[in-house]
Amino acid sequence: MRLSTRAQYAVRAMVDLSLHSEGRPVSLREIAQREDIPLNYLEQLFNRLRRGNIVESVRGPGGGYLLARESAAILVGEIVATVEEPLTPVSCMDKGKGRCTRTAACTTHTVWEMLGERIRNFLDSITLEDLVSEARRRIAGAEQ
C-alpha cells in the first residue's frame, strides 16, 4: 500500500509551483532544484499534469508552468490520479481485466472497492490551496 514517488513528487512540485508562481510561469529547473527531484523525471510528470489540465505550459525562455486553475479548485486526488494511473487497490477493477480466479465467491472484492472509494474521497477532500496555505503558515512560523 505504498504511494509511488511519482505521486509524492507531483504533489510536492505542485505546492512548490503554487508558492513561487504569483502569476509568472515557474520553470521545472527551479522546482527540480528546490525539491531535489530529477529534472527529466519531473518533465515526465508535468507532461501528464498538463494533459490532465492541471497545469499550463509556456514555452521558450522565461517560460515554465502555471496552474491551469486557481489552487482552491485543484484537488490532491486529481494530482495523484493523474500521475499514478490506477488509484484502485486491485487490478480486477481496471476494466478489461477479469475477476480474480476461483475466489471465495470473491467477497473480498467489495472490501477493496470500498477501500478505493475511501482513499479517493479523502484525497479529493483536500485542495492544493489547503496545502499551500499550510505551507505559508509554516514558513511564517519559521521566520519568527
Added chain:
Amino acid sequence: MRLSTRAQYAVRAMVDLSLHSEGRPVSLREIAQREDIPLNYLEQLFNRLRRGNIVESVRGPGGGYLLARESAAILVGEIVATVEEPLTPVSCMDKGKGRCTRTAACTTHTVWEMLGERIRNFLDSITLEDLVSEARRRIAGAEQ
C-alpha cells in the same frame, strides 16, 4: 496505490479457511487448490499469519491451520498488515528513515499520514466474520 497480491491472497485464504474449518484444521493444499494460489507462496503467508497470532498450526497428517481466535475478533486490517509489512503510504514513516529531501516544508507529509490512518481505520472496521457471513449469504443465494 496497489495492494499486493500477498494481501489479497491472505484475506481470501482466511475467508476460505473460516468457511471450511468448522473446528477442524484445514490444509494449505486445499486452500491453494480452491483459491488458485501457489502452495509454496501460501506457506510463506501463513508463516507470517501464524507469527502474527492470527492462525494456529497443527502438524502431521490431518493437520493444517485453525483460526487463532473467533473470526469476529480478527480484523481485515490485521491480516493485511501482517503479510504486507508497511501499511503506510510513504517510506519516511517507516522509523529509522529520514524525511524526504528538501521539501516544500513537507506539508505533504501530513496528508500521507492522515491517508494512512484512514486506510488502517477502514480495514480495521471490518472483521473476518463480516466477510464470512457475507460469503455464506452469497453461497446460499447461488444455490437457490
Added chain:
DNA sequence: GTATAGTTGACAAAAATTGTATGGTATGTT
C-alpha cells in the same frame, strides 16, 4: 517406518518503478 503437512531459508523470475539519455520544438532576446 512411512506418508502427510507444516517450517524455513535461499534463490530465481518477472514486473513495476525510478531514473537517464537523446533529440526534438517553440519562443524570447540579441
Added chain:
DNA sequence: AACATACCATACAATTTTTGTCAACTATAC
C-alpha cells in the same frame, strides 16, 4: 538569423519490489 532557454516526447537502463519456486527439514498420525 543565431542563440539560449525551456518545454515535449520517446526510448531505454538501472534498480527495487513483488511474485513465485526449490530444497531440505521437523513433527506427528497411522
